[in-house]
Amino acid sequence: MGINPRGRGNGMITTLDRIRTKKNVKVVDVIGGWGLRRHVSQLGIHPGDILTVLRHAAMGGPILIMIHGSQIAIGRGMASHISVEDAE
Amino acid sequence: MKMALAGQPNCGKSTIFNYVSGYKAVTSNFPGTTVKYTASKIYVDGYTCECIDLPGTYSLTSTDAAEYESRKHLMSGGIDVIINVVDASLLSRSLELTFQLMELEIPMVLCLNMVDEAHRKGIEIDLKKLSSILGIPVVETIGVKGKGLKELFSEALNIFKKARKAETIKYSRDVEEIIELMTAYLKDDLRVPKRLAAIKLLEGDETSIAMISDRDGDLSKRVTELQNILSNRHGRSSDMVISSERHSQAMNIFEQAAEVVHPPKGDIRVQVDNIVMHPYVGYVILVLVFYGFFNFVFGIGERAEGPLMGLFEFFTQRLGETMGSKTVGFLVLNGALQGIAGGIAIVLPYLVPFLIGLAFLEDVGYLPRVAFLMDSFMHRIGLHGKSVFPLILGYGCNVPAIMATRILESERDRFIVSVLASLVPCAARTTIIFGLVAFFISPNAALAIYALNIAVIALSGRILSMILPEVTPGMIMEIPVYHLPSIRSTLAKSWYRIREFIVIAWPLLIVGSVILSLMEFWGMDRFINAMLWPITYLVGLPEAVGTTLIFGVLRKELSMIMLIQALGTPHILTVMSKMQVLVFTVFVVFYIPCLATIAVLWREIGSKRALLTVLFTLILATGLALAARVLGAFIW
Numbered sequence: 059m060g061i062n063p064r065g066r067g068n069g070m071i072t073t074l075d076r077i078r079t080k081k082n083v084k085v086v087d088v089i090g091g092w093g094l095r096r097h098v099s100q101l102g103i104h105p106g107d108i109l110t111v112l113r114h115a116a117m118g119g120p121i122l123i124m125i126h127g128s129q130i131a132i133g134r135g136m137a138s139h140i141s142v143e144d145a146e
Numbered sequence: 147m148k149m150a151l152a153g154q155p156n157c158g159k160s161t162i163f164n165y166v167s168g169y170k171a172v173t174s175n176f177p178g179t180t181v182k183y184t185a186s187k188i189y190v191d192g193y194t195c196e197c198i199d200l201p202g203t204y205s206l207t208s209t210d211a212a213e214y215e216s217r218k219h220l221m222s223g224g225i226d227v228i229i230n231v232v233d234a235s236l237l238s239r240s241l242e243l244t245f246q247l248m249e250l251e252i253p254m255v256l257c258l259n260m261v262d263e264a265h266r267k268g269i270e271i272d273l274k275k276l277s278s279i280l281g282i283p284v285v286e287t288i289g290v291k292g293k294g295l296k297e298l299f300s301e302a303l304n305i306f307k308k309a310r311k312a313e314t315i316k317y318s319r320d321v322e323e324i325i326e327l328m329t330a331y332l333k334d335d336l337r338v339p340k341r342l343a344a345i346k347l348l349e350g351d352e353t354s355i356a357m358i359s360d361r362d363g364d365l366s367k368r369v370t371e372l373q374n375i376l377s378n379r380h381g382r383s384s385d386m387v388i389s390s391e392r393h394s395q396a397m398n399i400f401e402q403a404a405e406v407v408h409p410p411k412g413d414i415r416v417q418v419d420n421i422v423m424h425p426y427v428g429y430v431i432l433v434l435v436f437y438g439f440f441n442f443v444f445g446i447g448e449r450a451e452g453p454l455m456g457l458f459e460f461f462t463q464r465l466g467e468t469m470g471s472k473t474v475g476f477l478v479l480n481g482a483l484q485g486i487a488g489g490i491a492i493v494l495p496y497l498v499p500f501l502i503g504l505a506f507l508e509d510v511g512y513l514p515r516v517a518f519l520m521d522s523f524m525h526r527i528g529l530h531g532k533s534v535f536p537l538i539l540g541y542g543c544n545v546p547a548i549m550a551t552r553i554l555e556s557e558r559d560r561f562i563v564s565v566l567a568s569l570v571p572c573a574a575r576t577t578i579i580f581g582l583v584a585f586f587i588s589p590n591a592a593l594a595i596y597a598l599n600i601a602v603i604a605l606s607g608r609i610l611s612m613i614l615p616e617v618t619p620g621m622i623m624e625i626p627v628y629h630l631p632s633i634r635s636t637l638a639k640s641w642y643r644i645r646e647f648i649v650i651a652w653p654l655l656i657v658g659s660v661i662l663s664l665m666e667f668w669g670m671d672r673f674i675n676a677m678l679w680p681i682t683y684l685v686g687l688p689e690a691v692g693t694t695l696i697f698g699v700l701r702k703e704l705s706m707i708m709l710i711q712a713l714g715t716p717h718i719l720t721v722m723s724k725m726q727v728l729v730f731t732v733f734v735v736f737y738i739p740c741l742a743t744i745a746v747l748w749r750e751i752g753s754k755r756a757l758l759t760v761l762f763t764l765i766l767a768t769g770l771a772l773a774a775r776v777l778g779a780f781i782w
Binding site for chain 2 (some may be wrong): 096128
């Protein structure tokens, strides 16, 4: 740690809400206020982690991800604050 | 000696607690079941200890009211031993809280719970190694089966006797440097170890800052200074630097002490989720589950209500024949009998299957899936998916439902959901809907009342969020794996809730019935009925039901039992039209929450808002009852 991961890797950086189902991505950063950052990190989502998008709910609902063996539902709005890059 | 069970949400703290204390805390398979602490005296190897079950918390920086409660206890300085319960299948994430608990420098035991789940996931944990790395005893348990719990509590007692404090985990050198600088700046009179306070300050924890900075002017300047050094060195905010440190230490320890021996086996539960959480099929299942639940409750209740009522009617008749129906003695006995009959014949037949069914849904882990599916609908109301938990719990009882709003992060969401939860037809109102409308009109009419209720809740939610606009931060929550509920704990939970009816509500029903029959004898009910005449007249109900509405505020079931008493017969359709039965039920479902609910609203959202809620429900109920009257006039 200690190195800004931005600019490394081969994938394009985008946000979590735009990732297709069944895709593995690497968390780059969590962009947002203190409360949001704490929420996200408490559930075990940190820059550098690899996660899998399991499904998208209908009608702009939340997305379901698998990270460190647990399933987490994240609202679309919150997911748009998590920037990720391709990990495949 | 005081022991505290602490850990992340849904790791099984309450299950372990119940095992040693008898069923005292409600357990379910969703994060955030416990929102307030429960304490119990327990006996360990001949010693008497006090054991407290704390709400789950992801870290010592609290996000919601339930987590705040845990933090308050842990930081009070009154805890002698911490039992840190950890879901073994989520070890690496759970260690992040473990480190923070160790920073409290209180003797501590690590409880690796749900090891069977970890094995299924292919995770093997080396207990000795984990224990030597962390420097605290580690015990393996399976809480639901009671495995390892005796050893766990003995170990906790042991570590207390030795008074061996937990050592803290060290972070990388440059972070430690800053922590040291911060620690050096703090005074000795804190209730928590200085190192912990220093870390929390660097993390920007508002509660810690508020606790310390009002005594010391330039402390906050110093905190900001050091936070800036951390974030400049690492290129991200200081709170993220520290949480990343914990995270990498946790991953590190996990790699040393645990091994993933095989990838998780093709789990049938994943297939189940493919259907249950499917973007379209999921909603069909949702409707089917609740429709099935409805039929299950009605199917059992209906079969019992008719014959049981007949039996009690026979008793009443015999009693009247032997004592003469105009004596005070008969009236008292008859009133008591009505109260007993109402409990056995009308309330329990619906209440028992309802509470068992709800307990099953909670324990299997379906509720988080409902929250996932309903998130986008809740957004349309102005809330988010997590608000679904209090609302569903409301079908059991509004009191714990309103308490459950503590799992919501925003004050405004807590208020809106509390009001909405008080509109949800609880088990008591469910027995009225089933016992009157489904039994005397038709099951479909009862379903229509539920549908109307959901529509009213959605609309009220929409209006309240328009009055109090606020962008909700959105949902982020864990979706736990399904568990096959243990019959013992599901039944224990149902009994825990049924007992509440038997010991609190039922005596009230009996006493209320006696009082009403005496009031009738002396003609006092006429005053109350006359006072309530404007409402009963407006919605087209017989004047005699006025008293029942007053009693209904004490307990909702009372209004139905009293109805039979006030009308003088259980054959309601001989004295009331179907339309009147419908109007009565609609009114009772929506009007003023019961006393216990008003009390909890008062405490959770404040007196002014609680009284406004009461007024709002009264107006709402009158309006809807009028609408039901108009609708009924069309149908019948």
